[in-house]
Amino acid sequence: xxxxxxxxxxxxxxxxxxxxxxxxxxxxxxxxxxxxxxxxxxxxxxxxxxxxxxxxxxxxxxxxxxxxxxxxxxxxxxxxxxxxxxxxxxxxxxxxxxxxxxxxxxxxxxxxxxxxxxxxxxxxxxxxxxxxxxxxxxxxxxxxxxxxxxxxxxxxxxxxxxxxxxxxxxxxxxxxxxxxxxxxxxxxxxxxxxxxxxxxxxxxxxxxxxxxxxxxxxxxxxxxxxxxxxxxxxxxxxxxxxxxxxxxxxxxxxxxxxxxxxxxxxxxxxxxxxxxxxxxxxxxxxxxxxxxxxxxxxxxxxxxxxxxxxxxxxxxxxxxxxxxxxxxxxxxxxxxxxxxxxxxxxxxxxxxxxxxxxxxxxxxxxxxxxxxxxxxxxxxxxxxxxxxxxxxxxxxxxxxxxxxxxxxxxxxxxxxxxxxxxxxxxxxxxxxxxxxxxxxxxxxxxxxxxxxxxxxxxxxxxxxxxxxxxxxxxxxxxxxxxxxxxxxxxxxxxxxxxxxxxxxxxxxxx
Amino acid sequence: xxxxxxxxxxxxxxxxxxxxxxxxxxxxxxxxxxxxxxxxxxxxxxxxxxxxxxxxxxxxxxxxxxxxxxxxxxxxxxxxxxxxxxxxxxxxxxxxxxxxxxxxxxxxxxxxxxxxxxxx
Numbered sequence: 001x002x003x004x005x006x007x008x009x010x011x012x013x014x015x016x017x018x019x020x021x022x023x024x025x026x027x028x029x030x031x032x033x034x035x036x037x038x039x040x041x042x043x044x045x046x047x048x049x050x051x052x053x054x055x056x057x058x059x060x061x062x063x064x065x066x067x068x069x070x071x072x073x074x075x076x077x078x079x080x081x082x083x084x085x086x087x088x089x090x091x092x093x094x095x096x097x098x099x100x101x102x103x104x105x106x107x108x109x110x111x112x113x114x115x116x117x118x119x120x121x122x123x124x125x126x127x128x129x130x131x132x133x134x135x136x137x138x139x140x141x142x143x144x145x146x147x148x149x150x151x152x153x154x155x156x157x158x159x160x161x162x163x164x165x166x167x168x169x170x171x172x173x174x175x176x177x178x179x180x181x182x183x184x185x186x187x188x189x190x191x192x193x194x195x196x197x198x199x200x201x202x203x204x205x206x207x208x209x210x211x212x213x214x215x216x217x218x219x220x221x222x223x224x225x226x227x228x229x230x231x232x233x234x235x236x237x238x239x240x241x242x243x244x245x246x247x248x249x250x251x252x253x254x255x256x257x258x259x260x261x262x263x264x265x266x267x268x269x270x271x272x273x274x275x276x277x278x279x280x281x282x283x284x285x286x287x288x289x290x291x292x293x294x295x296x297x298x299x300x301x302x303x304x305x306x307x308x309x310x311x312x313x314x315x316x317x318x319x320x321x322x323x324x325x326x327x328x329x330x331x332x333x334x335x336x337x338x339x340x341x342x343x344x345x346x347x348x349x350x351x352x353x354x355x356x357x358x359x360x361x362x363x364x365x366x367x368x369x370x371x372x373x374x375x376x377x378x379x380x381x382x383x384x385x386x387x388x389x390x391x392x393x394x395x396x397x398x399x400x401x402x403x404x405x406x407x408x409x410x411x412x413x414x415x416x417x418x419x420x421x422x423x424x425x426x427x428x429x430x431x432x433x434x435x436x437x438x439x440x441x442x443x444x445x446x447x448x449x450x451x452x453x454x455x456x457x458x459x460x461x462x463x464x465x466x467x468x469x470x471x472x473x474x475x476x477x478x479x480x481x482x483x484x485x486x487x488x489x490x491x492x493x494x495x496x497x498x499x500x501x502x503x504x505x506x507x508x509x510x
Numbered sequence: 511x512x513x514x515x516x517x518x519x520x521x522x523x524x525x526x527x528x529x530x531x532x533x534x535x536x537x538x539x540x541x542x543x544x545x546x547x548x549x550x551x552x553x554x555x556x557x558x559x560x561x562x563x564x565x566x567x568x569x570x571x572x573x574x575x576x577x578x579x580x581x582x583x584x585x586x587x588x589x590x591x592x593x594x595x596x597x598x599x600x601x602x603x604x605x606x607x608x609x610x611x612x613x614x615x616x617x618x619x620x621x622x623x624x625x626x627x628x629x630x
């Protein structure tokens with residue numbers, strides 16, 4: 001046997017398309033039972049253009065190089081006590097939100113692509129899904145490693161997988177991925193591959209990674225760099241799936257449009273968490289949520305949908321509402337977490353005077369008019385020793401599961417209420433987007449595991465809310481939760497930096 | 511079609527049906543123009559709870575931290591039930607006047623528009 005070297009093109013063909021074989025003794029529909037039920041019509045899988053142009057052996061080599069660099073920097077970060085060099089201990093709460101809310105989503109994406117990669121009839125699409133599944137697994141793993149150092153010095157990191165499955169606000173990202181993973185394979189690809197990884201991904205990664213860079217968090221920044229080339233590949237896959245589906249059959253167009261409408265809306269609702277992180281949790285601000293939204297959705301997304309117009313695809317149905325909400329959503333989301341700061345596994349706080357001025361400048365139409373008076377009142381209450389906590393559990397949206405803290409954009413001081421009746425029961429929503437998603441597939445969303453209702457049904461321990469928070473959620477009460485001011489995190493930080501405690505500051509002032 | 515499913519006639523478990531709440535029902539209450547309470551709140555109450563108990567105990571426990579709360583003229587409160595105008599009778603129970611499971615009660619207090627009139 002000659003051991004001539006095969007060229008790249010041959011190797012690529014052998015390691016992707018050539019992995020397929022003829023199905024001679026089983027029916028195609030038996031092998032790929034999920035390919036038809038969504039109504040998507042595939043006429044020719046060979047038209048699939050492999051987005052990655054990468055073979056598995058090259059992939060391993062490439063990723064291994066990146067890992068070496070990443071872990072070298074993580075080691076250096078740990079040995080140099082990098083945790084002391086972030087801008088302020090408040091910053092670390094953004095990382096807690098990332099580890100509990102986003103990293104488990106990477107794991108969900110890994111499982112989702114693993115499953116879908118088995119269900120698609122085209123070998124090119126299957127190989128692409130397999131690689132993305134491995135990428136996602138790598139992301140959750142490296143994120144946990146990058147953030148584990150903080151777990152030694154700050155509270156709230158310790159039980160993140162347990163919390164992800166139970167805690168009220170983490171049901172928002174959890175139900176998002178559960179929804180995608182229980183859909184058919186093509187909806188999953190449009191939901192995660194296109195709507196999330198292509199249309200909205202920059203709004204997730206740029207804020208967190210730039211936020212880390214601006215706030216001295218070398219560990220998280222380095223993870224970000226290490227994931228960047230993967231994300232670029234994922235975006236290519238997202239775009240390929242859309243173009244492939246639209247080119248295969250005209251009947252696919254309305255189905256794909258409906259999925260884009262749905263997943264754009266679900267994605268923007270989930271990104272409310274990122275919006276508040278950017279505007280409220282970063283001591284050094286990168287840009288405002290509104291600015292990020294304008295750059296990454298209105299400009300970049302706008303030109304994408306112009307490109308897709310030739311297929312008959314339009315802007316997502318609720319884009320107008322989402323665009324109007326850019327001036328409100330971060331303030332409303334932070335209000336929710338401030339209300340329920342006693343029930344969260346990270347700390348909340350009121351912005352300083354300087355930070356409020358930044359918000360006024362960035363949100364000239366909304367901040368002083370709607371939000372500053374509320375925040376100043378809360379600050380007064382805190383100064384009087386009566387830090388405001390909402391004593392009652394919130395009403396949640398049946399679809400996105402977020403407390404009903406969003407308002408009607410025509411009337412921004414009025415809560416947005418929507419209601420449907422289905423099979424003799426009432427269901428309530430925060431928006432037209434969430435109501436329409438329910439109305440189209442009520443048999444799916446009647447099953448929503450709404451944390452507040454589960455507590456009231458007695459399924460989360462009890463009888464007191466403290467029992468739910470402590471025993472069922474595993475929040476260390478008085479340590480992980482409550483206001484940043486007075487927290488053990490703050491005390492440790494002040495001790496490291498020889499900063500006066502809040503009490504000492506008061507003493508000196510008087 | 512009520513769900514895209516591979517199983518014919520798929521139905522989902524109704525996770526929040528009335529029977530799951532041990533004899534109680536869920537009632538949501540929102541106070542218009544008082545977004546210091548970030549969202550409407552959820553209570554679990556017996557269907558035969560008198561409306562007076564809802565106002566005097568339940569609503570009061572939820573919203574009394576707000577400086578406007580003590581100023582409310584309860585005779586002038588404008589009520590909505592599931593988005594329809596509603597004239598509750600204090601002595602009647604919730605269920606007798608149509609407040610059923612997962613109903614939304616909204617109260618508006620004209621003249622009281624939140625902190626510095628901001629709707630908070």
